[in-house]
Amino acid sequence: MNVTRSYAIFLRQVYLLRSNTSRWVMIFFWSIADLLIWGLLTKYLNTVGGAKFNFITVLIGAVIFAHLVSRTQVGISVAQLEDVWARNLVNFFAAPLQLGEYILGLALTSLLTTCISLFVMATLAWFLFYYNIFQFGFLLLPYVLILVLFGIALGLLAITVITRFGPAAETFAWIIPTAISPFSGVFYPIATLPDSIQFIAYAIPSSYVFEGMRGVVLTGTFSMWHMVVGLGLAVLYGVLGYALLRYYFRQAVKRGLLIRFLTDAW
Amino acid sequence: MDILEVKDLNKMYGGIKAVDDISFSIGAGEIVGLLGPNGAGKTSTISMVLGLLEPDSGFIRVFGKNIATHRSEVLASMNFAAVYTQLPGNMTVRQNLMIFSLLYGVTNPRKRVEELIDEFDLSGYADTRCGFLSSGELSRLNIAKAFLNLPRLLLLDEPTASLDPSAAGIVRERLLEYVRSRGAAILWTSHDMKEIEHVCNRVLFISHGKILLAGDPKKLPAQNGKKDLEDLFISIAREPLVTRP
Numbered sequence: 264m265n266v267t268r269s270y271a272i273f274l275r276q277v278y279l280l281r282s283n284t285s286r287w288v289m290i291f292f293w294s295i296a297d298l299l300i301w302g303l304l305t306k307y308l309n310t311v312g313g314a315k316f317n318f319i320t321v322l323i324g325a326v327i328f329a330h331l332v333s334r335t336q337v338g339i340s341v342a343q344l345e346d347v348w349a350r351n352l353v354n355f356f357a358a359p360l361q362l363g364e365y366i367l368g369l370a371l372t373s374l375l376t377t378c379i380s381l382f383v384m385a386t387l388a389w390f391l392f393y394y395n396i397f398q399f400g401f402l403l404l405p406y407v408l409i410l411v412l413f414g415i416a417l418g419l420l421a422i423t424v425i426t427r428f429g430p431a432a433e434t435f436a437w438i439i440p441t442a443i444s445p446f447s448g449v450f451y452p453i454a455t456l457p458d459s460i461q462f463i464a465y466a467i468p469s470s471y472v473f474e475g476m477r478g479v480v481l482t483g484t485f486s487m488w489h490m491v492v493g494l495g496l497a498v499l500y501g502v503l504g505y506a507l508l509r510y511y512f513r514q515a516v517k518r519g520l521l522i523r524f525l526t527d528a529w
Numbered sequence: 530m531d532i533l534e535v536k537d538l539n540k541m542y543g544g545i546k547a548v549d550d551i552s553f554s555i556g557a558g559e560i561v562g563l564l565g566p567n568g569a570g571k572t573s574t575i576s577m578v579l580g581l582l583e584p585d586s587g588f589i590r591v592f593g594k595n596i597a598t599h600r601s602e603v604l605a606s607m608n609f610a611a612v613y614t615q616l617p618g619n620m621t622v623r624q625n626l627m628i629f630s631l632l633y634g635v636t637n638p639r640k641r642v643e644e645l646i647d648e649f650d651l652s653g654y655a656d657t658r659c660g661f662l663s664s665g666e667l668s669r670l671n672i673a674k675a676f677l678n679l680p681r682l683l684l685l686d687e688p689t690a691s692l693d694p695s696a697a698g699i700v701r702e703r704l705l706e707y708v709r710s711r712g713a714a715i716l717w718t719s720h721d722m723k724e725i726e727h728v729c730n731r732v733l734f735i736s737h738g739k740i741l742l743a744g745d746p747k748k749l750p751a752q753n754g755k756k757d758l759e760d761l762f763i764s765i766a767r768e769p770l771v772t773r774p
Binding site: 278344356513 | 616
């Protein structure tokens with residue numbers, strides 16, 4: 264593993280971010296829009312029927328933390344798509360670059376944009392809705408770690424699908440966060456889901472984070488079990504995602520898809 | 530020791546044999562032309578040497594090391610330029626060269642990038658995005674990129690195809706001087722037979738994935754009863770097509 268080569272991949276994405284302001288819209292627009300929609304809805308819910316419960320403590324945090332997963336996943340997928348769109352993968356992989364170094368570069372890029380996005384959301388949440396993301400104290404770190412790791416695992420899955428099926432499968436990169444959202448227990452406890460599909464939620468690492476967060480906010484109790492299982496699943500999916508990507512990347516090299524710029528291969 | 534050794538290389542796409550039992554080698558200081566009609570298997574061969582395409586059988590050794598097992602190590606001492614690959618159009622000339630100098634492990638990349646910008650007359654648009662460059666300027670940039678790591682083996686797939694005669698001549702002389710001074714080797718494809726005759730020590734004629742003829746480009750036409758290399762190319766390119774079922 265050569266870190267300089269990963270840095271080259273990261274630097275390319277930084278150059279792209281610096282050169283085109285429209286790329287910043289991707290980073291900020293959805294996060295700010297979601298925060299405003301859910302924040303205002305939450306304020307409204309607090310006024311309905313003389314509600315005794317402050318929804319802000321649960322829902323705003325959920326919006327911010329859910330964005331960590333989607334932002335990380337989309338960050339990795341889009342960074343790879345930039346190379347697919349620019350037909351640059353041949354140039355990169357004709358160089359000494361290894362797949363792991365490439366992925367590390369994409370992950371670093373995604374972490375940068377995710378951190379910027381998180382900072383903006385947390386700041387806005389504080390000023391607009393008096394929501395303090397630091398209320399979780401040191402628990403914030405493992406929660407963020409699990410969500411970012413899971414976002415990376417989903418990003419690897421999206422890259423794998425694009426590697427296997429070609430650029431036409433890019434839609435997959437955009438729908439992943441929405442597809443898993445209903446089962447992640449972002450805004451409601453897993454118990455709310457019908458019994459027959461709760462098993463899906465228990466297979467999703469972020470579900471454990473959101474369950475754990477609700478426990479801290481609503482009852483003041485911290486569940487180590489939720490954290491350990493969530494972390495274990497996120498690491499497992501990350502490893503599986505990378506193994507799957509390696510397999511399909513090798514297939515792309517065997518089938519000549521890489522030299523055809525990962526053309527559509529349905 | 531040969532710089533590049535290709536042995537019994539085979540590649541099939543679906544039911545079509547793109548590369549059929551090819552073997553050849555290139556020594557230090559040698560420029561070898563890989564000639565053949567479109568679809569002959571030249572690009573597939575170069576892609577396998579670059580590790581971008583996995584052969585079905587056979588092996589490729591660069592500096593005595595198998596590309597399949599020493600990919601990164603070997604590629605650090607190689608480079609390539611091809612008419613069909615462009616550097617990303619959304620980055621500037623300088624940014625592109627910087628990124629690739631980091632990928633190739635160039636020491637003091639900033640200095641090397643500025644040297645190449647000067648050497649290949651790119652200073653007028655060093656901060657221009659590549660998408661705005663002409664095809665000739667892009668070709669010069671591609672060749673500059675290929676020189677970043679002072680490679681011992683260069684793979685050039687129609688490197689002068691988009692250049693005007695004057696610029697092509699300058700690039701050819703630079704490549705010849707580079708091979709002479711550094712003992713490097715080049716595998717060069719081109720459809721310009723005059724160029725091939727001028728730069729190559731040896732040529733390999735390839736058609737339908739097979740090497741049909743090999744030898745000195747200055748002597749081969751007479752040896753095969755043809756007036757020049759272009760005449761020989763045409764007869765070799767057409768013959769297998771005529772005899773195909």
